Amino acid sequence: MTEDSNYAVTVRGLTKSYGATSVLKGVNFSVRRGEIHALLGGNGAGKSTLIRIITGSASQDGGTIEFRDRADRLRTEAEGRRKVAVVHQELALLPNLTVAENIALPHFSRGFGLFNRKWAIKQAHAALSMIDRSFADASLHWFVGSLSLHEGQMVEIARALASGAELILLDEPTANLTALETERLFSVLRRLTQETGLSVVFVSHRMKEIRQIANTCSIIRDGRTVIDREPMAGLSDTAIIEKMGQLSQAQAQVQERPAADISRAEGHGRLTIRENGLEISLEPGVILGVAGAPAGPQTLIDTLVGAARSKRWTVSHAGWPARFSSPHQAATLGSGFITGDRSHKGVLHSLPIIDNVLASRRIVRGSLFTGARESVECLDLMQALKVKAASIxxxxxxxxxxxxxxxxxxxxLGVPSRLLVLEEPTRGVDIGTKKEIYQLIRQMAASGTMIVWWSTENTELLEVCDRVLAFNTDGRCAGVIERQDLTEDKLAELTGMAA
Ligand SMILES: Nc1ncnc2c1ncn2[C@@H]1O[C@H](COP(=O)(O)OP(=O)(O)OP(=O)(O)O)[C@@H](O)[C@H]1O
Ligand SMILES: [Mg+2]
Incomplete structure (x- = not known):
C-alpha cells in the first residue's frame, strides 16, 4: 500500500438535466487513492451519467469536480482526466482495428508520438494476459468487429488496465464475463490497488460480486447521494437495498410455481435436444437453465433460434419444424428470443420506445398497425417492468x-409462445426489478411456455430453473443438474469455474 490516503477525485453538488428531466440533483462522490469503491443504485439512478461527467464525455450543469495527484496537489480537469480510464456499460471499441490497436491506441491519441506497432503489441499482450493468457496469445491481430461480446469486454478492460490510469471507472464490467474471468479481474484489481495505489470505481447489480471486491460504497438514488462513502463491512445487503429504494420489491417472495400443467401437452410440444449421447427433453412449462463459458451455450442457442446451423446439436420439436431456418421464422411460429447483445442486436436505436417494446408482438400478429390500443399495451408493459421514461x-x-x-x-412478456430462449435476460437490471422479472417469466412458464435461460449469474439459475445444462470451459456439455440437486458448488464444479 502506498502512503497516499488522499482523494483521487472529489465531486460536489453535481447537477445535470436532459431537457426537462433532472437526472443528477446535487450528487456528492469521492474516491480515495488505493480503494475499490462500489457505486450503487437502481436502474436510472444516475450512475453512468456521473461516470460520463467525471470522464468529460458529458458536461455538468452545476457542481465541482476536483482531481488530485499522488502528492495531494490539485490538478487541472484536463490533467486529471488524462489519469482516468473507463469501461463503459456498452462496449466502445473500434471494430475495424485489431485487438492490439484498440488496446494501445489511447496512448497515441494522448500525444505519445507515432504509432509503434511492436510496442503496441507488447502492451496489449501484457494487459490481456492479466485476465486470460490464452486469449491474449491468440487474439492480438484479430479485428475487434469479429469478437464476441464477452471477448470484447475483456479487450475493453485490458485497455483500461494498460492505460496507466490512476483511477479506473468500471461501469458493469463483469456483465459479459464468466465467473473465472471475473475472479481473475478481481485479483488483478486487488493487486493493482494495493501495489500501485490505483483507485477503482465499480458499478454492478450483482450483490455477491460487490461484496467480493469493494471495500467502500456510495449509493445514489434518483439523482441524489443517499450514502456517501461508507465501509462495505458496515452495511448489510438489506441496508443497501433499502437505501436504493428497492427493499419491498427485493423481499417480495418469489411464489412457488405451480407445477406446470404437463398433462395438458403430454408428448405434444416437447422439445428434445441431443448431443453425443446426451439427451434433454423439455416439457411445456419447464425452465431449463444453461450455464458455463459462452462458447458452449452460444452454439446451442444459435441452433434453437435458427440463427446458425450446427452439426453438433439435434433438436426436435414434437409437432413443430425440426429446426427453424431463421430467428424470424422461429418468432412467427411461436418461439421467442431475447438476445444477449442488446446494443448491437437487440435495441432498435432509431425507433422510439413503443416500437422497441411491441416489435415481437407485431411480428407474431403480422400487423404493423399502431393504434391507441398499442399505446396502452406499451404503457402496461413498461409499468410491469418499472421502465422509467418521459414518453413512449x-x-x-x-x-x-x-x-x-x-x-x-x-x-x-405475455406473448403466447411455445418456447422462449433468453440470453442473459437480466443483464444490468437492478436487484428489485430482477425479482419481478423472475416472477413474470415463471408466470409464462406456468402458462405452458418452455424456457431456455442462459445466465452467467449462478445465483439466478439457482433461483429460477427446474434443471440446468452445464457446459465446461472447453464448451462441452458437462452434465444436467435437476432442481433438487442444484447448488452453487455443483454448478461451479461442472462448469469448471470453482473459485
Ligand atoms: N441523453 C439522455 N436524454 C434524456 N435522458 C437521459 C439521457 N441519458 C440518460 N438519461 C436519463 O438519466 C437517468 C439516469 O441514467 P443513467 O444511465 O445515469 O442511469 P444508471 O444509474 O446508469 O442506470 P443503469 O443501472 O440502468 O445503468 C435515466 O432516467 C435516463 O433516462
Ligand atoms: Mg448505467
Whole structure:
C-alpha cells in the first residue's frame, strides 16, 4: 500500500438535466487513492451519467469536480482526466482495428508520438494476459468487429488496465464475463490497488460480486447521494437495498410455481435436444437453465433460434419444424428470443420506445398497425417492468442501460409462445426489478411456455430453473443438474469455474 490516503477525485453538488428531466440533483462522490469503491443504485439512478461527467464525455450543469495527484496537489480537469480510464456499460471499441490497436491506441491519441506497432503489441499482450493468457496469445491481430461480446469486454478492460490510469471507472464490467474471468479481474484489481495505489470505481447489480471486491460504497438514488462513502463491512445487503429504494420489491417472495400443467401437452410440444449421447427433453412449462463459458451455450442457442446451423446439436420439436431456418421464422411460429447483445442486436436505436417494446408482438400478429390500443399495451408493459421514461416516443438512447434491457424483455412478456430462449435476460437490471422479472417469466412458464435461460449469474439459475445444462470451459456439455440437486458448488464444479 502506498502512503497516499488522499482523494483521487472529489465531486460536489453535481447537477445535470436532459431537457426537462433532472437526472443528477446535487450528487456528492469521492474516491480515495488505493480503494475499490462500489457505486450503487437502481436502474436510472444516475450512475453512468456521473461516470460520463467525471470522464468529460458529458458536461455538468452545476457542481465541482476536483482531481488530485499522488502528492495531494490539485490538478487541472484536463490533467486529471488524462489519469482516468473507463469501461463503459456498452462496449466502445473500434471494430475495424485489431485487438492490439484498440488496446494501445489511447496512448497515441494522448500525444505519445507515432504509432509503434511492436510496442503496441507488447502492451496489449501484457494487459490481456492479466485476465486470460490464452486469449491474449491468440487474439492480438484479430479485428475487434469479429469478437464476441464477452471477448470484447475483456479487450475493453485490458485497455483500461494498460492505460496507466490512476483511477479506473468500471461501469458493469463483469456483465459479459464468466465467473473465472471475473475472479481473475478481481485479483488483478486487488493487486493493482494495493501495489500501485490505483483507485477503482465499480458499478454492478450483482450483490455477491460487490461484496467480493469493494471495500467502500456510495449509493445514489434518483439523482441524489443517499450514502456517501461508507465501509462495505458496515452495511448489510438489506441496508443497501433499502437505501436504493428497492427493499419491498427485493423481499417480495418469489411464489412457488405451480407445477406446470404437463398433462395438458403430454408428448405434444416437447422439445428434445441431443448431443453425443446426451439427451434433454423439455416439457411445456419447464425452465431449463444453461450455464458455463459462452462458447458452449452460444452454439446451442444459435441452433434453437435458427440463427446458425450446427452439426453438433439435434433438436426436435414434437409437432413443430425440426429446426427453424431463421430467428424470424422461429418468432412467427411461436418461439421467442431475447438476445444477449442488446446494443448491437437487440435495441432498435432509431425507433422510439413503443416500437422497441411491441416489435415481437407485431411480428407474431403480422400487423404493423399502431393504434391507441398499442399505446396502452406499451404503457402496461413498461409499468410491469418499472421502465422509467418521459414518453413512449423517446428514443432508447435516452434510457439507462438496465432500462434498455427491460425493453427487450417487454417484447416477449405475455406473448403466447411455445418456447422462449433468453440470453442473459437480466443483464444490468437492478436487484428489485430482477425479482419481478423472475416472477413474470415463471408466470409464462406456468402458462405452458418452455424456457431456455442462459445466465452467467449462478445465483439466478439457482433461483429460477427446474434443471440446468452445464457446459465446461472447453464448451462441452458437462452434465444436467435437476432442481433438487442444484447448488452453487455443483454448478461451479461442472462448469469448471470453482473459485
Ligand atoms: N441523453 C439522455 N436524454 C434524456 N435522458 C437521459 C439521457 N441519458 C440518460 N438519461 C436519463 O438519466 C437517468 C439516469 O441514467 P443513467 O444511465 O445515469 O442511469 P444508471 O444509474 O446508469 O442506470 P443503469 O443501472 O440502468 O445503468 C435515466 O432516467 C435516463 O433516462
Ligand atoms: Mg448505467
Amino acid at each position: 416516443w423517446d428514443l432508447p438512447n435516452t434510457l439507462s442501460g438496465g432500462t434498455q434491457q427491460k425493453l427487450l424483455l417487454a417484447r416477449w
